Amino acid sequence: MNIKLTGIFLASFILLFNALYAQNNKQPIRQTTTGTSIARGKVVYTNVCLPCHMADAGGVQNMNPPLIKTTYVLGNKTTLIKIVLRGFNEDVEINGQTYSNTMGAHDDLTDRQIADVLTYVRHSFGNKASTIKATEVAKVRAIYKK
Ligand code: HEC
Incomplete structure (x- = not known):
């Protein structure tokens, strides 16, 4: 040649x-957009949410509520995103128990991190709900920006 x-x-x-x-x-x-979001969300959950909501999302009786099939976890996305962004401080009854502890704001997390952690939670612990996108978090953040 x-x-x-x-x-x-x-x-x-x-x-x-x-x-x-x-x-x-x-x-x-x-193909793996949701899959990679869940994987990244697990890391955020482990670092940020696990100390209060526990590894199995079962929470701590009368202190930190569970994240298993609650109306907040499975329900309205805006309300759920707002809880992570702004924190939560109300007397609430969840799965028959009352919680009045305070959850702080997590607005130091990026839109991507919040979308990932909520997508992870909504696809784990027996929960089945839709994916949450970073653009959806950005919209909620814009509403509550002072
Ligand atoms: C310092 C402890 C603490 C941390 C960290 C924390 N939470 Fe919470 N969370 C709470 C408490 C306490 C409540 C209930 C607040 C109330 O009674 O008003 C709550 C409530 C919630 C609720 C609504 C109630 C329910 O059980 O469905 C969701 C959803 C939630 N947290 C998700 C998260 C996610 C996701 C993270 C991580 C990004 C996180 N939390 C980090 C303590 C914490």
Whole structure:
């Protein structure tokens, strides 16, 4: 084989390889959006929420409520996002128990982190609810920005 032919052969090989590589790279990203959000959210949960709400989300009796199938966790997204952003300080009855402790604001977390942690919670501990996006958190943050 002369040098010219070898060059053409190499060039086509590189083009083919790039095309295959690009195709392989596209698909997983699209398919695992919720999956990666859940994985990142688990890290946020472990670092930020776990000390109060516990690893199994069962909470601590009469102190910190559970995050298992509560109306807040499964319900309205705006209300849920607001709880994390602004904190929560009301007398509430959750699953038959009264809670009046204070949960502080977590507005130091990014929109992405709040979306991830809530998506994680809404897909774990027996909860089944929709994903929460960073853009949805940004909207709620904008409403309550002073
Ligand atoms: C310092 C302890 C503490 C931390 C940290 C904390 N919470 Fe809470 N959380 C509470 C308490 C206490 C309440 C109940 C407040 C009340 O009675 O008004 C609560 C209430 C809630 C509620 C509504 C009630 C329910 O059980 O459904 C949600 C949802 C929630 N927290 C999610 C989170 C998430 C997500 C994080 C992490 C980003 C987090 N919390 C971090 C203590 C905490």
